[in-house]
Amino acid sequence: MICLFTPKYFDMSPIPHTISLTINQQQYQLTLLPWVSLLDALREILHLTGTKKGCDHGQCGACTVICDGKRILSCLSLAVMKDGSEITTIEGIANEGELHPLQKAFIEHDAFQCGYCTPGQICSAVGLLQEGKAGTREEVKELMSGNLCRCGAHIGIIDAIMEVKEGGVHE
Amino acid sequence: MNNVSYKRAKSAQEALQMIGEGEHRKIVAGGTNLIDLLKYFITPADTLIDINRIEGSEFNQIQEYKGGLRLGALVSNADTAYHSLVETRYPLLSKAILAGASPQIRNMATNGGNLLQRTRCYYFYDANAPCNKREPGSGCAAIHGYNRIMVVLGTS
Numbered sequence: 001m002i003c004l005f006t007p008k009y010f011d012m013s014p015i016p017h018t019i020s021l022t023i024n025q026q027q028y029q030l031t032l033l034p035w036v037s038l039l040d041a042l043r044e045i046l047h048l049t050g051t052k053k054g055c056d057h058g059q060c061g062a063c064t065v066i067c068d069g070k071r072i073l074s075c076l077s078l079a080v081m082k083d084g085s086e087i088t089t090i091e092g093i094a095n096e097g098e099l100h101p102l103q104k105a106f107i108e109h110d111a112f113q114c115g116y117c118t119p120g121q122i123c124s125a126v127g128l129l130q131e132g133k134a135g136t137r138e139e140v141k142e143l144m145s146g147n148l149c150r151c152g153a154h155i156g157i158i159d160a161i162m163e164v165k166e167g168g169v170h171e
Numbered sequence: 172m173n174n175v176s177y178k179r180a181k182s183a184q185e186a187l188q189m190i191g192e193g194e195h196r197k198i199v200a201g202g203t204n205l206i207d208l209l210k211y212f213i214t215p216a217d218t219l220i221d222i223n224r225i226e227g228s229e230f231n232q233i234q235e236y237k238g239g240l241r242l243g244a245l246v247s248n249a250d251t252a253y254h255s256l257v258e259t260r261y262p263l264l265s266k267a268i269l270a271g272a273s274p275q276i277r278n279m280a281t282n283g284g285n286l287l288q289r290t291r292c293y294y295f296y297d298a299n300a301p302c303n304k305r306e307p308g309s310g311c312a313a314i315h316g317y318n319r320i321m322v323v324l325g326t327s
Contacts, residue, residue, distance in 0.1 A: 014176060015177075017177060033174075034175055034219065035173065035175055035209070037172075056210065057207050058203055058273075058275075061273065061275060064275055070249075070278040071275050071278060072278050072279050073275045076202055076206045076207060076276075077206070078177070078199075078202065078206065080221075081199070081221055124274070124275065127275075127278075133253065145273060146272075146273025146274050146275045146276065
């Protein structure tokens with residue numbers, strides 16, 4: 001995580017920062033260098049590897065987490081900037097072992113193949129439902145466009161979200 | 172990623188003072204463009220000044236102003252697009268914002284950063300390609316036939 005390439009204009013030694021984060025309702029205190037992304041902090045320091053690194057440039061949505069109630073990209077967030085925030089990752093979506101309705105619907109609708117984009121898809125879908133801006137299937141598709149699936153499971157993904165949105169329950 | 176130090180400004184005054192203390196200091200709010208540029212080593216920066224927590228409601232609100240609206244620099248793209256005054260009085264602006272980026276990026280990106288973001292040209296972000304914007308005088312990949320995405324982007 002520590003980059004070996006140091007640009008010549010970098011003329012000071014990096015100062016680690018201590019921050020506190022609430023992740024999946026658990027408090028953490030972390031001391032890290034300022035350029036560590038929230039994604040790397042989750043994966044490499046806290047070993048919460050459910051959040052995936054896809055492109056690492058904000059284009060694929062695999063790293064989507066929910067921060068203070070909003071879905072964001074953890075790869076384009078510096079951990080130090082999120083000091084004091086409340087974060088939910090895919091590890092915190094289920095409720096005490098009981099799968100979230102979206103997780104059940106994803107299984108029911110085969111909304112994945114390799115599964116790499118799935119944590120981001122589910123966190124994004126949770127955010128989408130909380131935002132309440134999507135009415136029609138078309139709107140759900142548009143508002144899930146920040147999450148790419150190279151296996152092409154989008155139809156199943158939209159089916160799963162539509163079912164939960166319309167009150168479907170899987171047991 | 173570009174190694175940087177990090178400072179958090181408490182007020183606009185403090186942010187201005189911090190930015191003046193060095194040559195390669197950058198203001199960061201949403202970070203959706205700047206962090207990406209730092210990952211590509213494209214923007215010289217040694218210090219980031221985080222302005223997300225500066226005091227002052229004018230930065231965090233959308234307000235009526237002289238017969239129009241004033242969009243706070245720290246209001247996110249999503250909050251701007253879905254703001255009732257923007258939706259009712261400036262529906263084209265709302266639609267334009269919602270046609271850009273992705274829902275996650277719109278939740279992060281701010282109005283101020285929207286104006287300050289660098290070009291989205293692929294050649295600008297590809298450090299192997301010459302780019303007059305990135306390095307003045309180096310040329311432009313699109314001009315001399317490397318035109319894989321030229322139809323979309325044109326040249327400069």
